[in-house]
Amino acid sequence: MNTDTDRDFEAAAAAFAATVIGGHLVPDVEALIAQAGALRDQPDQALPLLERARALAPKHPVPLIAIYRFHFYGHALAQARAAGEDALAIARAALGPDFGDMAPDDDTTRGDAAVRFYLFTLKGLAYLNLRLGDLDEARLMLGELRRLDPKDHLGGGLLSHVLARHEAGHTTSLVDGPVDYPVRGWAPLGK
Secondary structure (H helix, E strand, O other): OOHHHHHHHHHHHHHHHHHHOOOOOOHHHHHHHHHHHHOOOOHHHHHHHHHHHHHHOOOOHHHHHHHHHHHHHOOOHHHHHHHHHHHHHHHHHHHOOOOOOOOOOHHHHHHOHHHHHHHHHHHHHHHHHHHOOOHHHHHHHHHHHHHHOOOOOOOHHHHHHHHHHHHOOOOOOOOOOOOOOOOOOOOOOOO
């Protein structure tokens, strides 16, 4: 890559990181999200406000997070997954074409908002795919998360253990399994 392209990607990643924690959100969009939050007990009125917020800020993660949470807490998991997939695509584009060639270092995994957003979105999508019974997709998300977070800073290993136990024929639920899972860490490969 040339220096100008490197600077462009660095600027895009920095801007995305600022937006992940709520920066650069226009007041109209903030107001729509706040209005929707006040109407959370009236989902038919809240969702159009969130959709309008997203239309006004289509590349900003905050409206997507709000839509994701709306669907997730409303138990509309397929719609939450769709919002998560959109968020993952936006984060991936902001991180640039070279992101993921190598796992980010520990400081980046712990401190870079855009990288953490991407990784947490992968983890959330893995969870949703487990809940929705799409085990192949969950396995794919967990594999990518393991590759990018080999020290399991984000706790994806627990979901991997849940999936492995389920696939080994244990009768526990995919999400309400026994408490003997390790707190952190990936299972050895091949298990």
